[in-house]
Amino acid sequence: MCSILGLSSDRDVAPIIVDSLKKMEYRGYDSVGVAVKNESEISVKKGVGKVKDVNNDIQMDKMQGHSGIGHTRWATHGGVTVENAHPHLCNSSSIGVVHNGIIENYAELRKDLEKNHNVVFKSSTDTEVIPNLLQVYFEKSHDVKRAVMDTVQRLKGHYAFVALFKNGEMVGVRNHEPLILGIGENDLLLTSDVIGLPENFNSVVYIDNNQFVIIDDHKHKIYDFQGHAAQFAIKKIPKNYQNVTKGEYEYFTAKEIFEQPDTILVAGDEDNDYLQKIVDFIRDSDYVYVTGSGTSYHISVIAKYLFSRFAGKKVEHVMASEMKYSSRYIIPNSTLFAISQSGESADVLEAVSICKKKNAKILSMVNSKNSALARDSVFSIGLNCGPEIGVAATKSFTSQMAILYKIADKLCDGCLAVDFKTVSDAYAKMLSDTSKIQELAKAIKDIQNLFVIGRGIHYPISKEGALKIKEITYVHAEGIAGGELKHGPLALMDSSTYVIVINPDDDSYVDNISSVHEIKSREAKVIGISNKPDPSYDYWIQIPTIREDLYPLIEIIPLQLIAYYLALERKIDPDYPKNLAKSVTVK
Structure with a gap:
C-alpha cells in the first residue's frame, strides 16, 4: 500500500527522499509529498499524481534540511486531493506524519480532538488524527517517547507511521504494517520497503510488531509500546534488492516477464535438507490448507491439483480474505500453507492469525524471507526471483508454481522429475x-x-x-x-x-x-x-x-x-x- 519514508542525515535529505519514493511508487501513486525540517520550521510540499510529475511541478527535491519524511499514497480515507496527500501536520505545525494503514477509530478521535483540544482538521483522512494526538501528548510531557506511548494507546487498527518533530527527533511506529530501519554510514532511514533504501545502505533492522524507534542526533533507540528497550538484530540486505532499475526495458512489467527464463531456474533454490523438512511437514500433516490472495490464491488452487494428483495428499484451498468466514471448519492441529509474494498481505496475515488460534502450524512461500509472514512461520521457502515492482504478478507466479512442482515431486518420491532447464528453454523460445x-x-x-x-x-x-x-x-x-x-x-x-x-x-x-x-x-x-x-x-x-x-x-x-x-x-x-x-x- 502507501510508501512511507523518514531520513536523518548530515546532508540535505529531500533529493534522497524523492529518489526513494520513485523506487517505491508501486506501493501507491495517487499523490506524493515531502516534509523537511529546516532551521525554523517543518516545510511541506505535496501534490496529486506520480512522483516525477509532482516533483517537476513543485520541486520537492530542492527543499533544504537534514531530516525529513516522504510518502506516496494509495487512498483509503478521503479522495485523491492535495489536502488529503501526506505528510500531514498537527495544528501547531510542529509535528509532521506520514502513515500507512488504517486508523479504525479515527472518527471518534477526531471528534474528541475537535471538542476538547480545538483541533481544526484540514483533510478528510484518518491519518491527520496522529500528528494532532502526538501534539496533545507532547505538550503535556515535553518528551517524544512519552508522547508516542500515549498516542499508540489511543489508536486502533493496523498501521505504521513516521513522525517528524520540530525539535529534530524522528519516530517510526509499527503496528502490523511493515516498517524497516535502514542503517547507512552517516544516515538513518525509516521505510516501509527495503527497495526504498539508497545505494549506500546495506544493513537493516526489521522493526517488530508493537515497537517504535526514536532517531535523534543520528542515533536510534528501539522500544516496545510499554516503553521498554527492545532487542533487535541487524541484517544485511539481499543484493538483488539493491539499486532496482528497469534496465533496458520501458516498464518493470516487461522486465519481469522477460526475466522468467532465469528466475524459473532459481525458484525455491533452498538447501535440499531444508526443502525436505517442508515436504516432511506437509506429508506428516493430517490436513493441509493452502491460502493466498489474488495471484497467490490461484497458486493455492494449483497446489490442490498437484498435491492430490501426484502425491495423493488431500488439501483444501481457502481464499485468504474468506478465512474468517471459514474458521469454524478449520480442523485443529492442521497445517496452513500461506502464500504471498510480499509476505505482508493483510488478508494472508489475518488468515495465519486465525489458523494459529486453531493450533495450526504455519508454512509459507514468500519473496522476502524477512517479511512478517516468513517470521510468523515454522518454515518459509523463498521465491528467489528478486523484487517484483509491476503491480501485476508475473515472475513471482511462475516461481511459486515451480516451487509447488518441486514439493509435489518430493511428496511422490520423484514421480515428476521436472527438468526446469527444459521449462526455461520453453520460456526463452516463447519470449x-x-x-x-x-x-x-x-x-x-x-x-x-x-x-x-x-x-x-x-x-x-x-x-x-x-x-x-x-x-x-x-x-x-x-x-x-x-x-x-x-x-x-x-x-x-x-x-x-x-x-x-x-x-x-x-x-x-x-x-x-x-x-x-x-x-x-x-x-x-x-x-x-x-x-x-x-x-x-x-x-x-x-x-x-x-x-x-x-x-x-x-x-x-x-x-x-x-x-x-x-x-x-x-x-x-x-x-x-x-x-x-x-x-x-x-x-
Missing part, C-alpha cells in the same frame, strides 16, 4: 518472438469483454490469465472452467466476444475443442493457446510441445504477454494500473 501476440493486441485493443477458459489444472491458469488482463488493460475478463460454458456463460457469446482457450495437447484437448465449436456457433472469436493448431481458432498462439504435466508452467507466458501488449495498445501504464497497489497491507 524470443512476440510479434504474433503484438499483432493480436492491435487487433483486439477495443474489446470490452474477454473470457479465458481452461479445464482441470488449466482452470486456475485461466483465472490467473483473466486477472492479468483485467488488472492492467481494464478489459472485463473472466476465467471459466470449460465445462461450465453451457451453464450460463454461453448467453454472453456473440460476434463481439473474444474467448481465449487454454488448450495444450493433453487429456483436456478433445473436450476443449468441443467447447470451441460451441463458442464458434455463437459467432464469438476464439484465441487458441496450444502446441497444436486447429482450423477453428481465429488466432493461434503457439506454445512449445512439452511433457504433458508441465503445460501449466508454460501456458501462462502468452497470457502475460497478451495482457502487457494489450495495455500498451490501450495507452495504459502496465506498471501502475489505476486503483491497485502491489502490497495490499490493509484489509
Whole structure:
C-alpha cells in the first residue's frame, strides 16, 4: 500500500527522499509529498499524481534540511486531493506524519480532538488524527517517547507511521504494517520497503510488531509500546534488492516477464535438507490448507491439483480474505500453507492469525524471507526471483508454481522429475518472438469483454490469465472452467466476444475443442493457446510441445504477454494500473 519514508542525515535529505519514493511508487501513486525540517520550521510540499510529475511541478527535491519524511499514497480515507496527500501536520505545525494503514477509530478521535483540544482538521483522512494526538501528548510531557506511548494507546487498527518533530527527533511506529530501519554510514532511514533504501545502505533492522524507534542526533533507540528497550538484530540486505532499475526495458512489467527464463531456474533454490523438512511437514500433516490472495490464491488452487494428483495428499484451498468466514471448519492441529509474494498481505496475515488460534502450524512461500509472514512461520521457502515492482504478478507466479512442482515431486518420491532447464528453454523460445501476440493486441485493443477458459489444472491458469488482463488493460475478463460454458456463460457469446482457450495437447484437448465449436456457433472469436493448431481458432498462439504435466508452467507466458501488449495498445501504464497497489497491507 502507501510508501512511507523518514531520513536523518548530515546532508540535505529531500533529493534522497524523492529518489526513494520513485523506487517505491508501486506501493501507491495517487499523490506524493515531502516534509523537511529546516532551521525554523517543518516545510511541506505535496501534490496529486506520480512522483516525477509532482516533483517537476513543485520541486520537492530542492527543499533544504537534514531530516525529513516522504510518502506516496494509495487512498483509503478521503479522495485523491492535495489536502488529503501526506505528510500531514498537527495544528501547531510542529509535528509532521506520514502513515500507512488504517486508523479504525479515527472518527471518534477526531471528534474528541475537535471538542476538547480545538483541533481544526484540514483533510478528510484518518491519518491527520496522529500528528494532532502526538501534539496533545507532547505538550503535556515535553518528551517524544512519552508522547508516542500515549498516542499508540489511543489508536486502533493496523498501521505504521513516521513522525517528524520540530525539535529534530524522528519516530517510526509499527503496528502490523511493515516498517524497516535502514542503517547507512552517516544516515538513518525509516521505510516501509527495503527497495526504498539508497545505494549506500546495506544493513537493516526489521522493526517488530508493537515497537517504535526514536532517531535523534543520528542515533536510534528501539522500544516496545510499554516503553521498554527492545532487542533487535541487524541484517544485511539481499543484493538483488539493491539499486532496482528497469534496465533496458520501458516498464518493470516487461522486465519481469522477460526475466522468467532465469528466475524459473532459481525458484525455491533452498538447501535440499531444508526443502525436505517442508515436504516432511506437509506429508506428516493430517490436513493441509493452502491460502493466498489474488495471484497467490490461484497458486493455492494449483497446489490442490498437484498435491492430490501426484502425491495423493488431500488439501483444501481457502481464499485468504474468506478465512474468517471459514474458521469454524478449520480442523485443529492442521497445517496452513500461506502464500504471498510480499509476505505482508493483510488478508494472508489475518488468515495465519486465525489458523494459529486453531493450533495450526504455519508454512509459507514468500519473496522476502524477512517479511512478517516468513517470521510468523515454522518454515518459509523463498521465491528467489528478486523484487517484483509491476503491480501485476508475473515472475513471482511462475516461481511459486515451480516451487509447488518441486514439493509435489518430493511428496511422490520423484514421480515428476521436472527438468526446469527444459521449462526455461520453453520460456526463452516463447519470449524470443512476440510479434504474433503484438499483432493480436492491435487487433483486439477495443474489446470490452474477454473470457479465458481452461479445464482441470488449466482452470486456475485461466483465472490467473483473466486477472492479468483485467488488472492492467481494464478489459472485463473472466476465467471459466470449460465445462461450465453451457451453464450460463454461453448467453454472453456473440460476434463481439473474444474467448481465449487454454488448450495444450493433453487429456483436456478433445473436450476443449468441443467447447470451441460451441463458442464458434455463437459467432464469438476464439484465441487458441496450444502446441497444436486447429482450423477453428481465429488466432493461434503457439506454445512449445512439452511433457504433458508441465503445460501449466508454460501456458501462462502468452497470457502475460497478451495482457502487457494489450495495455500498451490501450495507452495504459502496465506498471501502475489505476486503483491497485502491489502490497495490499490493509484489509
